Amino acid sequence: MTTTAPETTMTDAAPGAAEASAARTPDAPVARRARRSPVDTGLTVWSVLVFLFLFAPIIVILVYSFNNGRLLIAWNEFGFEPYRALWEKPAVRDAVAVSLRTGAIAAVLATLLGTLAGIALARKPGKWALWFIGLLLLVSVTPEIVDAVALLPWLVFLGQDAGLSIFNDGTVRLVVGHSLFSTAVVTYIVRARLVGLDAQLEEASADLYARPFTTFRRVTLPLAMPAVLAGLLLSFTLSLDNTVVAAFVQVSGSTPWPVYVLSALRGGLRPEIAAVSTVMLLLTLAALALVAVVLKRAGDSATQIARTMSGG
Amino acid sequence: MRSLRLPGFALAIPAWAWLVTFFVVPVGAVLYFSFGYKPGIFGTHATDVLSFDRYAEALSPTFFEVFMNTLWVGIAGTLLCLAIGLPVAYWMAVKAPANRRGLLIALVMVPYWTNFLVRTIGWQIILAPEGWMSQLLQTVGITDGPLEILYTRAAVLIGVVYNYLPLMILPLFVAFDRVGPALREASKDLGANRVGTFLRVTFPLARPGIIVGLLLVYIPLMGDYITATVLGGAQGNMVGQLVASQFQAAQNWALGSAMAVLLILVIMVSAAAIGLLLWLVSLPFRARNRVVLEASA
Structure with missing residues (x-):
């Protein structure tokens, strides 16, 4: 495989002519423009349509966040009224605050657990690794709704029957619920990064009489750092997005933003839902842009970034 | 690290313990509840x-219909994602200018990372x-009523x-991108x-990516709860909602648990069946297309 070869972007040319263009330099845009077949045009048009499809509801939400009417769905007039809910409605403000707080705590926790597990998987593989990866796979494929209905009775049992009152706390419950899938994702990302790097540096460090902990802190951890940061930010956005598990385990008084929206769904959506969602989207995009920058700095290609961001 | 006397998996113990406590045990409890029953009106299990x-009850005609509906939506949705996403992924990896690829990936990511x-809800508005x-459709005259x-x-x-759809496009893009231009040129x-x-070259080499994409879409789609709740009425019921309603409205944890276990079983069995089917379909092609990416492990 020649992934290191210079990328050529030639369109599929007719046989025979291909030899001529292949003999030339890889980037020969003049020849490329001249031979646009109907198939290529069709592919391009189709792709543009699909991208429009992908953005349709997001654009709708953006536009309707400036709807000054009473109901989200019925457009009334343009205005900034919905955005005022962010600081005028305590329920909205609190929901956003709960989301950000639990997102941050869950992200740190998942990153801590996932980083250590990822390092162990990459550097100490063995029979145990198969079992552990099996567990991670199970966590990733179990439908969220099953996690949700399973966690609720368990947390109630721990908090009330087992007397561990910490599990009656709204933030703790949300953090537990949000951290499961994120832990698996961070583990995949950190493992993938370290497997791609040779263990020689760590061996050299050990040969130079560094204690294991020193090697870990000064060699392994810095090597894994881009993956760790990416995992942290991905966990944060996953947590902001978590609706199903949160709806089940939440305690009234600490309702996160998506659950607030879900319950608003039954009583008629107001335009402020779109306004706050727009703000949250900008926040998520900022976090993801940061992930991309971190990975790019670490030398990842666009393809590798795509892989990491779709969850390993 | 060689002098460390801890076992190799020591660093994985915290994550393992966390997942066992808050995933394996509660899901195990659901499995256990599913063999029980609902005692009276006020008990849950x-x-x-x-x-x-409870399994017999979960497969009684009313609920069985929902299972079939879920399977229908799951299979039709996954195939539609493949049909829509494959040309886009191919275009992104092969036809689009290389320096725009990062931007295009970002454009696929944005919807995926929107709540x-x-x-x-955006679709509900549309x-x-x-x-x-x-x-618009009425004004243009495509439809008579709303x-x-x-x-x-x-x-x-x-x-x-x-x-x-993004979960289909991304792995397909990675797969097509991995094939690279050299082999296509050689073929020509x-x-x-x-x-x-x-x-005979691009498609067979991208096949692992296609299977990954199918699984990445099919598995979460079958367990979907939000989409069906927001966009589906009585006709658009899915098993996820059934499980939720047994735990919430009906307070019948035993039946809800049986449905949850059945849902997981249906997902696993049907995913395996799809995998097997794809493998069987690809068998006749395999002998003629012996192109292998050597260094791609």
Whole structure:
């Protein structure tokens, strides 16, 4: 495989002519423009349509966040009224605050657990690794709704029957619920990064009489750092997005933003839902842009970034 | 690290313990509840008598219909994602200018990372009978009355295809990108036309990516709860909602647990069946297409 070869972007040319263009330099845009077949045009048009499809509801939400009417769905007039809910409605403000707080705590926790597990998987593989990866796979494929209905009775049992009152706390419950899938994702990302790097540096460090902990802190951890940061930010956005598990385990008084929206769904959506969602989207995009920058700095290609961001 | 006397998996112990405590144990409890029953109106579950009765109940005609509906949406949605996503992924990896690829990936990412519930609500606005799309279609004269698609199975299908499409496009893009231009050029140099090159070089090499994409879409789609809740009415019911309603409204944890276990079983068995089917279908092609990416492990 020649992934290191210079990328050529030639369109599929007719046989025979291909030899001529292949003999030339890889980037020969003049020849490329001249031979646009109907198939290529069709592919391009189709792709543009699909991208429009992908953005349709997001654009709708953006536009309707400036709807000054009473109901989200019925457009009334343009205005900034919905955005005022962010600081005028305590329920909205609190929901956003709960989301950000639990997102941050869950992200740190998942990153801590996932980083250590990822390092162990990459550097100490063995029979145990198969079992552990099996567990991670199970966590990733179990439908969220099953996690949700399973966690609720368990947390109630721990908090009330087992007397561990910490599990009656709204933030703790949300953090537990949000951290499961994120832990698996961070583990995949950190493992993938370290497997791609040779263990020689760590061996050299050990040969130079560094204690294991020193090697870990000064060699392994810095090597894994881009993956760790990416995992942290991905966990944060996953947590902001978590609706199903949160709806089940939440305690009234600490309702996160998506659950607030879900319950608003039954009583008629107001335009402020779109306004706050727009703000949250900008926040998520900022976090993801940061992930991309971190990975790019670490030398990842666009393809590798795509892989990491779709969850390993 | 060699002098460390801890076992190799020591660093994985915290994550393992966390997942066992908050995943394995509670899901195990659900499995256990599913063999129990609902005692009286106020109880949620009891397990002093164990039986398979809840499973029989979960597969009774009313609920069985929902399982079949879920399978229909799952399979149709996954195939639609493949049909829509494959040309896009191919275009992104092969036809689009290389320096725009990062941007295109980002464009696929943005919808994927927008809040799931919120983007589904976006579709509710688009498909609503009093919404702008409905009015536009009436003004243009395509439909006579208001758009009557919201709260049907068709709306759920649109919703799930939309929600899971990025999970199809990304692995397909990675797969097509991995094939690289060199092999395609070699194929053309050896006299294959573009259809032959796609069918005998690009497509077979991208097959692992296609299988990954199918699984990445199919598995979460089958367990979907949000899309069906927002866009589906009585006709668009999915098993996820059934499980939720047994735990919430009906307070019948035993039956809800049996449904949850069945859902997982249906997902695993049908995913394996799809995998097997794809493998069987690809068998006749395998002998003729012995192109292997050597260094791609």
